[in-house]
Amino acid sequence: MSGQKTSSFLVSAAIFLLLEVAALVLLHSRSTAQNIWFNRASHRTMAFLWGGGEALRTQFKMEELNEELQAENARLQERLRAYELREQAQEEQDHVAAGASSIYRYIPATVVKMSRNQVHNYIILNKGSEDGVQPQSGIISDRGVVGIVEAVDKHYAYGLTLMNPEMSVGARLGSSEQVAPLSWDGVGTARAVVRDLPPHYNNVPGDTVRTSGFSIFFPPDIPIGVTGDSRLVDGSTRQVDVLLFQDFSTLRYVTVVQNLARTEITALEAEGEGDR
Numbered sequence: 001m002s003g004q005k006t007s008s009f010l011v012s013a014a015i016f017l018l019l020e021v022a023a024l025v026l027l028h029s030r031s032t033a034q035n036i037w038f039n040r041a042s043h044r045t046m047a048f049l050w051g052g053g054e055a056l057r058t059q060f061k062m063e064e065l066n067e068e069l070q071a072e073n074a075r076l077q078e079r080l081r082a083y084e085l086r087e088q089a090q091e092e093q094d095h096v097a098a099g100a101s102s103i104y105r106y107i108p109a110t111v112v113k114m115s116r117n118q119v120h121n122y123i124i125l126n127k128g129s130e131d132g133v134q135p136q137s138g139i140i141s142d143r144g145v146v147g148i149v150e151a152v153d154k155h156y157a158y159g160l161t162l163m164n165p166e167m168s169v170g171a172r173l174g175s176s177e178q179v180a181p182l183s184w185d186g187v188g189t190a191r192a193v194v195r196d197l198p199p200h201y202n203n204v205p206g207d208t209v210r211t212s213g214f215s216i217f218f219p220p221d222i223p224i225g226v227t228g229d230s231r232l233v234d235g236s237t238r239q240v241d242v243l244l245f246q247d248f249s250t251l252r253y254v255t256v257v258q259n260l261a262r263t264e265i266t267a268l269e270a271e272g273e274g275d276r
Contacts, residue, residue, distance in 0.1 A: 136216070
């Protein structure tokens with residue numbers, strides 16, 4: 001009987017020890033799993049925070065880069081537009097030279113200096129006698145009449161602009177074919193006035209004003225501007241406002257127009273005046 005109790009005790013003790021060992025193993029296993037889970041969770045959190053910070057830095061960098069690209073794009077567009085305008089002007093002038101009249105020679109030039117805020121405004125160009133520029137040549141742009149060359153040296157030319165009361169241009173108004181002198185209105189950089197029109201002249205605002213061709217300076221049909229309001233002056237003549245296509249505040253590239261027959265025409269006029 002005592003032996004049976006001892007045997008049962010030993011079996012119970014062995015089972016208890018096995019259960020304890022199993023519990024310890026299970027606890028250790030669970031602790032390791034918990035450590036792994038916590039480690040993974042912390043890694044995910046750190047990765048999220050680091051990733052968010054990096055994404056934020058990248059976003060700021062992208063915005064900064066985008067602003068730089070926009071600024072560069074604006075600069076390129078400005079340069080491209082200037083190039084296109086100059087190319088267009090040259091093509092139009094070449095077309096006029098080839099198709100409209102062979103007596104005109106065209107010399108591209110760049111404005112070196114130009115006054116805009118004086119009563120008698122002037123212009124200086126980077127082309128002179130060595131480039132073929134001569135006094136009494138017209139100056140135009142791709143947007144209209146600019147002025148007349150008054151004097152030249154080897155490398156530069158000096159001229160009066162349309163923003164000068166001493167200069168006027170023979171102008172033809174719209175479909176009416178009415179011709180009258182056009183000159184600066186003395187106020188703005190893009191406004192002129194056609195004077196000495198008949199009092200009964202029926203002005204149509206928005207009509208295109210072009211050069212008449214009755215001049216030794218400019219070829220015919222160069223667009224100058226569009227008509228605006230009109231008014232009677234002293235009850236005897238009509239005056240029409242003109243909005244110029246060329247705004248002198250933005251002028252940079254021009255073309256000198258040389259009438260190859262100017263000397264012959266001038267001599268013929270002088271001879272005719274002398275015979276009177």
